[in-house]
Amino acid sequence: MKIEDYDFHGKEFNFGRLVRIMESNGFIHEGQWDYERVTFDYKLLDQTDDATYYLRVQAVAVQGEIPKEDAEVRLLTPFFGRHYYPHGIEYDEDFPEKIIKKCTQKIEKLQQDLQEAETL
Template sequence: MKIEDFDFHGKEFNFGSLVHVMENNGFIHEGQWDYERVTFDYKMLDKTDDATYFLRVQAIAIKGEIPKEDAEVRLLTPFFGRHYYPHGIEYDEDFPDKVINKCKQKIESVYNELVEAEQA
């Protein structure tokens, strides 16, 4: 499911700032990058229905190369899905409101911190 409630898609940021803000908000990007694109994942466990969800934020390099801190990247629309072992992540299904709300809160927090970091 895409999260399109924020003016997120297409915004450009410094890669070093992006990494700092994403890690500060619990996202990881272990090996999920190449020189042109990066993916950050936030893992959520829902013990009420024994489900694992992933919120995913991707960016592409527009100047320089990832993982150099001075590279400039453009954000893509964030999305999330439910992980089904061993098949992978399903993005097109009905998700619990609590998961949707958590994802929106997380994206809002990330976006606000990125804007603050760029203005500093």
């Protein structure tokens, strides 16, 4: 499910600064990058139905290469999905309201931090 109600798509950031902002909000990017793309994941566990969800924010390099600190990257539209073992992430389904609410809160906080970083 794409999260299009927020002003993410097309915003550009220094990769090093973006990593710090994402990590301070609980997102990780472990091995989900190559020299042109990166995916930051926030993992949500729902113990009531033993489900795992991922809120994802992706970016693409516009100057330089990922993971260099000085690379410039452009954000894409965030989205979230449910993980199904062993098949992977499914993005097109009905999500529990509590998961949507948690993702919305996380995106709102992230957007606030990104806006603050733009003014620095």
